[in-house]
Amino acid sequence: MITYYHDRSVQVTSAAIRADDRVYPLAEITLVWHQRGSRSWRVLAGRGAIGAALAGPLVAAVAGVALAIWWNRSLTVTIAIVGASALVGLAVGPAADFLFEHLDRSYARGSRQRELWVRWRGRPVRLLRTADARRFGQIYRAVQRAVEATEPARR
Template identity: 55%
Template sequence: MTTYYRDGDVVITSTGIRMHGREYALAELRQVWHRSGRRSWGTIAGRGVLGLAMLLPILVGALGVGIALVAHASVAVTAGLVGGGILVGLAAAPLADVLLERVDRSYDRGSRRREIWGRTRHGDVLLLSTADAARFGRIYRALQRALEPSRVTR
């Protein structure tokens, strides 16, 4: 027996699958397919907010430098505004690193629910439903590899 995928809820082997407590022999599955749910606009808006948060320190820094150059202030005040603007702009680098990591994880998770369905002699059954795009891809590829030798249509 070959194990193609295993985690806490899903096991896919060369003889069958177990997903969320239900078990099916590979020969029992007549057809397997997947569906994508509706896009989560909240997830997409969250990515936009993260993008704005990355740009905010740069904009504030540029604004400080701009004010320093336009304002007719003493040399000390102008130097302080330029120096402060540059420091605020430089603070964007570590902040951007943290926020880009969050955006990257957001794309790994995906912005919609994905489902794996199977057809048995008893009808269509929902095998898996997840919002984690990376996990879905690993499970679906493992299921395809497991089904290849048994010639079940996908």
């Protein structure tokens, strides 16, 4: 028996698919498809907040330099304002790696619910519903490989 995918709630083997303690033999599955739900505005708002957190100090630094030039104060004051603005801009550096990692994970998880469906014994059955795009893709590809591997035996 070949195991194509395995985690705590889903197992895809060359014999069957187990999802949430239900077993579906591959010989009884005739069709596999997926559906996507609507976008999650909460996820999109979170991505926007991360973008704002990254851009905020940089915008403040540019605004500080522009103000220093516009005010036309003494050289000492202008240098102090530009220096303080540069420090504010550099403040984003240590936090950027952390924020970019969260942004990356957000895209890996996806912003939609995804569902994996099969036709089992002639009726549609939803095997999986998840917002984790990466996990969904792994499971969907595993199910496709398992079903394709059993097709020569079905003919």
